[in-house]
Amino acid sequence: MDPRYWPLYGLRIRTPRPELRLPELELLDDLASVAVGGVHAPDSLPFTVPWTDSAPDERGRGVFQHVLGSIANWSARDGVLSLAVLHEGKLVERQDLGAADFAVTGEVNTGSRLGPAHQGQGIGTEMRAAVLHPAFAGLGARTAASSAMTDNPRSPGVSRRLGCLPDGLQVAALRGAPVTLQRLRFDRERREAHRTVDVRIEGLDACREDFGG
Numbered sequence: 001m002d003p004r005y006w007p008l009y010g011l012r013i014r015t016p017r018p019e020l021r022l023p024e025l026e027l028l029d030d031l032a033s034v035a036v037g038g039v040h041a042p043d044s045l046p047f048t049v050p051w052t053d054s055a056p057d058e059r060g061r062g063v064f065q066h067v068l069g070s071i072a073n074w075s076a077r078d079g080v081l082s083l084a085v086l087h088e089g090k091l092v093e094r095q096d097l098g099a100a101d102f103a104v105t106g107e108v109n110t111g112s113r114l115g116p117a118h119q120g121q122g123i124g125t126e127m128r129a130a131v132l133h134p135a136f137a138g139l140g141a142r143t144a145a146s147s148a149m150t151d152n153p154r155s156p157g158v159s160r161r162l163g164c165l166p167d168g169l170q171v172a173a174l175r176g177a178p179v180t181l182q183r184l185r186f187d188r189e190r191r192e193a194h195r196t197v198d199v200r201i202e203g204l205d206a207c208r209e210d211f212g213g
């Protein structure tokens with residue numbers, strides 16, 4: 001596809017292993033299928049929105065619609081870039097980069113998920129490092145934040161490995177009950193001091209306007 005009307009489709013972010021890109025229809029269908037197969041153990045829920053509670057087909061449809069909606073509704077003011085993550089030519093799941101009023105706040109946030117077969121092998125660290133690179137190196141982000149349930153050690157594991165520091169706790173409502181999340185955050189200097197993943201970007205210049213640059 002020629003990305004002239006939607007430059008974000010020309011964005012490619014590569015690390016030694018995964019490649020990240022905005023999903024076109026075929027990859028959206030694959031993302032839905034991964035969601036149908038399940039992305040976490042049935043007895044745990046790592047997300048503050050219980051979207052995995054629904055029946056498998058409904059979940060797949062929901063993911064398709066949600067990601068397609070994030071593409072259609074993208075704006076520099078309040079957008080979430082949901083990127084498909086590919087490893088060895090196969091979809092392994094999704095890495096989100098979000099921001100509200102990025103041009104003013106200079107802050108981005110991230111959300112990550114990997115299919116169970118791909119967890120615990122360092123891919124989560126590479127894909128988070130990948131999505132943060134254009135934010136800091138290309139778009140001038142000043143800080144990046146993420147949060148994870150206090151009973152989910154993997155996500156903060158990625159954050160710590162990249163140099164994030166604890167940034168307090170927050171409480172959210174999940175299925176009518178309170179859950180506690182650990183916030184983590186880092187700034188440009190801290191990120192630079194902890195950079196271990198080699199990241200290459202293609203197509204960023206054409207996207208600057210999409211990020212309010």
Ligand SMILES: CC(C)(COP(=O)(O)OP(=O)(O)OC[C@H]1O[C@@H](n2cnc3c(N)ncnc32)[C@H](O)[C@@H]1OP(=O)(O)O)[C@@H](O)C(=O)NCCC(=O)NCCS
Binds near residue numbers: 111125126155157161
């Ligand atoms: C969170 C997620 C993206 C992390 O990706 P990953 O590839 O599994 O993580 P990595 O292999 O890169 O590991 C990163 C760090 O976490 C640590 N870690 C991984 N699994 C862990 C576990 N079960 N318990 C404690 N630490 C763990 C690793 O040891 C590593 O730290 P280290 O380098 O200091 O040893 C992935 O596990 C996932 O998608 N989980 C399900 C969905 C989810 O929880 N999403 C986040 C919601 S906020």
